[in-house]
Every structure is written in structure tokens, then in C-alpha cells.
């Protein structure tokens with residue numbers, strides 16, 4: 001009786017001893033844990049099993065060569081079945097009928113078809129399925145008798161040792177199955193399984209059906225699955241693609257490199273070098289943010305040759321590489337260079353002094369005038385208040401500029417005396433000052449007290465001021481002459497500095513308690529003026545900028561025109577100006593003042609160009625931003641009114657005495673010695689006639705005393721005011737007209 005033994009084992013397990021473990025593990029389906037493990041899975045070596053079909057005469061070890069997947073015939077059953085011959089269920093025979101698709105983590109089901117093969121391990125373990133499969137096979141082949149004997153059953157259980165020996169017998173897959181150790185091992189194992197191991201196997205063979213014979217060469221018959229088991233490998237939660245190129249590790253610097261490796265590497269074709277990104281180099285600016293801008297091409301157009309030459313020497317104008325960092329602020333700096341203007345120093349660059357600077361102990365700040373003692377009552381009883389009235393007849397387009405009657409008379413416009421209103425009026429200096437200070441801040445205050453090296457305290461500007469712009473008010477205690485004399489004899493007798501200034505109506509301003517303006521020092525070439533204005537019917541003193549703009553950080557000074565009253569009290573002047581008179585007093589008689597500097601002569605062209613400056617562009621104060629502020633005509637505003645300044649002089653008269661050392665006077669006061677009488681007469685005339693006579697524009701504050709034209713107006717006023725005392729006025733009128741061209745307006749009333 002022919003017998004058929006079916007042996008199944010993995011050929012890959014026989015390939016090498018190294019693969020033995022993997023072979024053994026194949027039945028248990030242990031997935032690879034590394035990429036390198038997957039290499040073995042994907043190797044071309046088929047993991048086919050060896051099936052030995054033993055016939056009566058020959059033992060055939062079938063180890064079919066691996067076939068391409070496409071050539072593998074479908075594992076279908078034969079369509080045609082013959083009734084005469086038994087039909088075998090091959091799947092059942094091979095023991096794979098009970099196995100379907102098995103889903104594993106990460107596996108693709110379509111590619112994951114696994115065929116359960118019967119291996120030595122399975123047999124050794126006595127797997128129930130395997131046993132069942134064998135039983136089925138034996139039953140099908142009619143070998144039940146052989147199976148049921150105890151010996152056969154004992155022999156059917158292969159010992160582990162025998163299996164190990166079988167596994168050790170490896171041979172190249174796909175070789176001659178008959179001659180290979182695989183076949184011999186298979187034969188040996190078949191003898192064990194078929195309980196006739198000592199007898200020739202061929203004698204126990206059964207004649208194979210034609211159908212079986214036809215299929216015996218197929219992989220399906222042998223249950224050989226040459227398709228690799230596909231595993232997906234995950235590492236650290238990431239899917240590892242087995243098809244990706246293997247990364248080359250960078251060799252360590254100090255690692256010993258095998259020379260043979262180097263030679264092999266050299267032989268390898270050179271791969272294109274990957275593009276290495278250059279590290280970014282940080283660029284540092286070597287100029288300011290606004291430097292290096294493109295210079296306008298037509299920058300020298302319209303300039304003279306000398307100017308071009310001068311400009312060419314400016315390093316700022318040399319063409320240089322364009323600076324794309326930040327655009328220049330509309331080339332403001334370039335225009336400043338061309339125009340030769342002064343520029344406004346920023347407030348923070350000026351660096352105002354920090355708070356807490358030392359101040360004199362006796363000083364108590366006061367920003368508004370205050371009447372002290374009986375001065376208030378006396379002031380109210382005086383009829384002069386009614387005289388301080390004026391009304392301008394300006395039109396809105398005039399803006400209360402140089403032709404404004406109020407301005408000429410040093411009357412400030414307000415709601416009661418202005419014809420055009422606040423929106424158009426530019427003659428409201430004190431109101432602007434109050435608004436400016438009310439907003440607060442060091443910049444708006446604009447001044448600060450400093451300590452000078454040789455003149456005690458002083459005042460400097462914290463900002464720029466336009467010419468004739470109001471800076472600060474000189475405020476203090478308004479006292480009578482008697483009170484002033486008392487203070488001088490009793491309170492201030494040991495003082496070196498006095499803060500007394502003639503005010504109005506025989507009154508004195510004592511700024512010992514007063515505003516910051518008390519600290520302003522004297523200079524024979526000052527940059528400011530102390531001028532008295534009538535504001536809302538009340539006289540007020542204030543410091544104004546002179547004819548030139550005042551820049552940030554300048555010390556503010558005005559001419560005291562000091563009256564020492566005695567040669568003993570003459571103080572040495574330390575102003576340091578070229579035209580210094582040497583003493584803090586009035587100009588000595590017979591001494592010619594130094595010639596005025598001509599801005600166009602004796603100076604460089606650059607400096608001469610300074611005359612072109614438009615300070616309204618430089619000062620940057622809030623008043624400049626008023627479109628109605630026509631500051632260009634301000635020179636008329638500061639025209640002194642000699643009649644009122646005479647009054648200030650008159651106030652000094654009673655102060656004069658042996659104990660009184662000094663008294664400050666406004667810069668525009670006239671010489672002492674004028675009679676009270678003349679002042680009283682002249683004053684009211686001006687107020688009334690001002691509305692009749694059109695003022696001249698040529699008046700300058702600096703040379704007001706030598707100007708003739710203003711006093712011709714005064715003469716007209718005299719006529720107007722002779723209504724009460726007619727005889728006297730007419731006499732004065734004639735005198736005034738005659739002297740109108742004199743150097744001093746004081747002579748008018750003499």
C-alpha cells in the first residue's frame with residue numbers, strides 16, 4: 001500500500017544556523033522589532049516549505065523554486081471531480097482550513113495573508129490543530145490502522161531533539177531536493193511519522209490520484225507561501241517605512257576608520273554634494289538710523305560757487321551707499337544744512353535739571369501780583385485805572401498785528417477791547433502765557449533756575465523762544481514806596497541782592513517773594529526785555545524775548561538799567577559781554593555804546609545766513625501752531641510806550657534815599673529825574689489819541705528812545721486831552737511837537 005507522508009518545514013530555518021531562531025519563531029509569528037529584522041522578511045529568499053511526497057517507488061522531495069506572484073496559480077479546487085476517485089480537501093489536508101485572515105496591529109490585511117504551516121516546533125508541541133490535520137490526512141489516505149497503533153502514536157510524537165537535528169540540517173533552498181540534506185531529513189521524519197520508519201517508505205505509498213499529481217507541483221498543494229510576511233514597524237510612535245533609504249550615520253571625529261572602508265568609499269561614485277546653507281551673518285549698523293540717505297540730485301541747484309564749495313566739504317552730503325534701514329524724516333536735516341538755520345535742541349537733550357535743586361531760603365514762590373498793606377486801597381482810589389482803556393479797530397485779516405492800537409499802546413487785547421475776537425487776535429501774550437503754564441510741564445514753563453559761578457542764581461531757558469515772545473511774568477508783592485523804604489532799612493539792610501522793581505502809580509514790586517523772574521540776572525547785552533503791559537486794565541510786568549530767538553539752554557538776561565542812587569552802591573557787572581558797561585547801572589554819560597554788529601559784515605557767510613532764519617519754524621511752541629498768529633510783525637508789539645515807563649521811573653523817586661541801595665527798573669525805563677507832573681499829564685493823552693493816530697511800523701524796542709515818530713503821536717494826544725485844563729494843555733502841546741524828534745521821549749513832557 002502506497003503511503004504518503006507529508007512533511008512540512010520551513011526551508012528558511014535550514015538556511016543557516018543564524019536563521020534558526022527566526023525559523024522557529026515563524027510559527028509563533030513574532031514580528032520584527034527593528035528595521036534590520038525586516039530585512040530578513042523582505043529578502044528574496046523565499047520562505048517556502050519543503051513538502052515531501054512519497055510514492056511507492058520514489059521519495060520525492062518537492063522544493064519548488066520560487067515563483068513570481070503572478071505565476072502562482074489560484075488555490076482553487078479543481079472544477080471537475082470524478083465520482084470514481086475520492087476528492088480531497090487540500091486545505092483540510094494541510095491543516096490550513098481552520099485559519100482565515102488574521103488581523104494584526106499595523107498589518108495591511110490584503111498583504112497579510114499568512115499560511116499556517118506545520119513546522120517542527122508545532123509538531124513537537126503537539127499542537128492540537130496539527131494533530132487533527134494529520135489525523136485527517138491519515139484518514140483520508142486510509143492509514144487509520146497505522147495511526148491507531150500505540151507504536152505509531154508514540155512514534156508520531158517527534159522528540160525535540162529530533163526536531164533540532166532536523167533544523168540543523170540546512171541546505172540551499174531550491175536545490176536538488178532528492179540529494180539535499182533536507183530531503184533526507186524529510187525522509188527520516190516521514191519514516192517516524194508513518195510508523196514504519198525502518199521500512200522503505202516507498203512501499204507504503206498509495207497511488208496518487210491524477211488530480212493530486214497534477215497539483216503536487218504547485219505551491220498551493222505544498223502550501224508554500226513564498227510571499228514575504230509583511231510587517232509594519234513602529235518606533236517611538238512613528239511608522240518606519242522599510243523602503244526608505246537607510247541613513248548614514250556621521251562618523252565620529254575621533255573614531256578609528258578602517259582603511260579598507262575608506263578605499264571602498266573612494267571607489268563609490270561621488271554623490272552630488274547636498275547644498276549646505278551658509279550661516280546668516282548679522283549686519284551691524286555703523287551709522288545712525290537716519291544717516292546715509294540719498295542726497296537729492298539737484299541739491300546744489302541755485303547755489304553760488306562758493307556755496308557749492310562749502311557744501312561739498314560737508315561730510316553729510318558726500319554720496320554714500322543708500323541706507324535702507326529707515327527713511328529720513330523728509331530730509332529735514334538736509335534742508336537745515338542748506339538754509340543755515342539753527343535747529344531746535346530736543347527737550348531731553350537739553351537735559352533739564354532734576355527736581356530738588358537748591359533755592360534761596362528767603363524765596364517764596366508767587367506767580368501773581370499781590371497787593372500788600374495799604375497799597376491795595378491806594379491803588380483802587382487812583383483814577384488811573386479808568387485811563388487804561390483802549391479799543392482796537394482791527395479787521396480779522398489784520399490779526400491785531402503791528403497796526404493794532406492796543407498793541408502799540410502795550411495794551412493786551414481781551415474780550416472787551418478787541419475788535420476781531422480771540423480766533424483772529426494775536427495780541428494776547430499774557431493770556432497765552434497763562435494757558436501755556438496751566439497745561440503744566442517743564443517744557444511749557446520753559447525756564448528753570450540755575451546756579452551761576454559768580455552771580456548767584458540765574459535763569460536759563462528749557463526750550464526755544466521766538467523773538468519778542470513772552471517768557472514769564474515778573475510777579476511779586478505790590479508795595480507802596482513807604483513800605484519799600486521800610487523793608488530796605490529793616491528787612492533787607494544786610495542783603496546783597498534786591499528784588500525791587502518800580503511798577504506803576506508809585507508802587508513797587510518786591511519779588512523777594514515772587515516769581516522765578518526774580519532770578520534773572522543783568523547783562524549789558526541781554527537777550528530779553530522786561531516790559532510792562534496793561535492787561536485787563538491792570539499793569540503787569542513780564543520778561544519777553546529780545547529781537548533774536550532764544551535757544552534752549554541759554555541763560556536769560558535783561559538790562560537792569562540799574563539806578564544805584566549812590567556811588568557807593570555801584571555793583572560790578574560780571575555779564576562778560578563785549579559791550580559791558582562795567583557796573584550794574586545805567587550807561588555812563590558821554591560813553592558811546594559799542595557799534596552794533598552788522599550781521600552781514602565781518603562774519604562768515606554761514607553766520608550771515610542766520611538772518612534768514614524763521615524762528616517760528618524752530619521754536620516749536622504751541623503758539624506757533626496757531627495759524628492766526630502772525631508773529632512776523634511782532635517787532636511793533638514791543639514798542640515801548642515811554643509815557644508808561646516814565647511812570648515807573650516816577651515810582652523810583654520816593655525810594656531814592658540814603659538807605660536805599662538799589663532798585664530794579666524795567667529795561668525800557670528812562671533816566672531818573674523826570675517829574676511826576678510830566679508823567680501825570682502825558683499818560684492819559686496817549687490812551688485817547690491812540691485810536692486816532694495810525695502808528696508807524698518802524699519802531700524797534702531796542703532803539704525806542706531815539707525814535708522820533710512815536711512822539712508825534714503823543715503830541716496829538718496832548719491836544720485831545722486838554723479839554724479839562726485847556727490853557728495848560730495847549731502849552732504842552734506845542735512843546736511836544738517841537739521835541740518829537742529828540743532822542744528821548746522824556747523830553748516831551750518837560
Ligand SMILES: C[S@@+](CC[C@H](N)C(=O)[O-])C[C@H]1O[C@@H](n2cnc3c(N)ncnc32)[C@H](O)[C@@H]1O
Pocket residue numbers: 455456457458496497498499518519520521522523571572573574575584
Ligand atoms: C534780581 S537779583 C538776580 C538774582 C541773583 N543773582 C540771585 O542769586 O538771587 C540781582 C542781583 O544779582 C546779582 N547780579 C545780577 N546780575 C549781575 C551781573 N551781571 N553781575 C554781577 N552781579 C549780578 C547782583 O548781586 C544783583 O544785585
